[in-house]
Amino acid sequence: MNIYIYKYRNLITFGIPLLLILSVIVLGNSSVFQIHPKELSIGITFDLVFVIPFIYFLLIRKKEIPKITTVPFFIAGIVIASFIIPKDFQFHLTQVKNWILPIVETTIFFLVIYKVRQLNKAFKKGKSQTLDFYSALKSASAQILPKKISGAFATEIAVLYYGFFNWKKRKLSVNEFSYHKNSGTIALLIVFMFLIMMETSVVHLLLQKWSTLAAWILSILSFYTCLQVFGIMRSMSKRPISIDNGELKLRYGLFSESTISISNIEGIELSTKSVESDETTKKLSPLRDFESHNVVIRLKEEEVLFGLYGLTSNYKNLALYVDKKEQFKKEIENALQQYT
Numbered sequence: 001m002n003i004y005i006y007k008y009r010n011l012i013t014f015g016i017p018l019l020l021i022l023s024v025i026v027l028g029n030s031s032v033f034q035i036h037p038k039e040l041s042i043g044i045t046f047d048l049v050f051v052i053p054f055i056y057f058l059l060i061r062k063k064e065i066p067k068i069t070t071v072p073f074f075i076a077g078i079v080i081a082s083f084i085i086p087k088d089f090q091f092h093l094t095q096v097k098n099w100i101l102p103i104v105e106t107t108i109f110f111l112v113i114y115k116v117r118q119l120n121k122a123f124k125k126g127k128s129q130t131l132d133f134y135s136a137l138k139s140a141s142a143q144i145l146p147k148k149i150s151g152a153f154a155t156e157i158a159v160l161y162y163g164f165f166n167w168k169k170r171k172l173s174v175n176e177f178s179y180h181k182n183s184g185t186i187a188l189l190i191v192f193m194f195l196i197m198m199e200t201s202v203v204h205l206l207l208q209k210w211s212t213l214a215a216w217i218l219s220i221l222s223f224y225t226c227l228q229v230f231g232i233m234r235s236m237s238k239r240p241i242s243i244d245n246g247e248l249k250l251r252y253g254l255f256s257e258s259t260i261s262i263s264n265i266e267g268i269e270l271s272t273k274s275v276e277s278d279e280t281t282k283k284l285s286p287l288r289d290f291e292s293h294n295v296v297i298r299l300k301e302e303e304v305l306f307g308l309y310g311l312t313s314n315y316k317n318l319a320l321y322v323d324k325k326e327q328f329k330k331e332i333e334n335a336l337q338q339y340t
Helices: 002-028 031-035 037-060 067-084 091-127 133-144 147-164 185-208 212-235 325-339
Strands: 241-244 247-252 256-261 265-270 281-283 295-307 312-320
Touching (some): 037 091, 133 147, 147 212, 241 325
Antiparallel strands (some): 295 312
């Protein structure tokens, strides 16, 4: 029911401005416009550039949608007006382009600089509290950016950071455990990237016969996907599983992560038996059946598993792979005796 209401509200929020834009376009191509082009050109200009963006702003003012999304409606209004209004009647539109548009562009530029400085300050503060870059970045992004885009923004930056900037080898502490050395995940992701590149090269040649632009768009998207997989793959060695201050921090590169209070652990077992993913049982690895597991953790109360771009799911049983499973199980049992 809540999902239905949420979708209905979003339909109203975006549907009303789009319907108004469509109505103005229809008016600009009607016989009425041909009779009164001068008067209607003025009205269409103000509707597209000012009235419709303002209506959209009123619709989102009490929502979590960023207010800056009003700007695309403003720019779209200028573009649409440029197409449907004859050049002889674009005087007011030209004034908007020459005087108002530069002000909006300058304001956005300085706003971006301000947000970047805020993000940098928040990141430095978060980094002083944790050695994990991605955790600090997510914390900083959540303080500065809207909730719905902060997770996606942090993920994109982290992919580039782990893929191309963080080349220093990370030494594991006594309370940290790797999960990528013996699981075969790295090899699987390398094969996945190789298949993407091979398939893209073939499809590019075929698609180019129909549309060169479409072929290059596909190739660029495929290349970007490979960059993301590469960054995620390299993040695995930088983000180990750890037991610290009564908490078990489970990480799987940038793919997924979860923090469990030691006191919430009901039991831990070493098992390679297959598990069916359902509402209560999940795998830490999003690769699911493509990767094996050797540890199953059972909880007293449900916890949240965070995935890429802020996606979440609940679980009560979690299957995962740990390179040194016996030592991991022993450390968990020792922590249970201490914190329960």
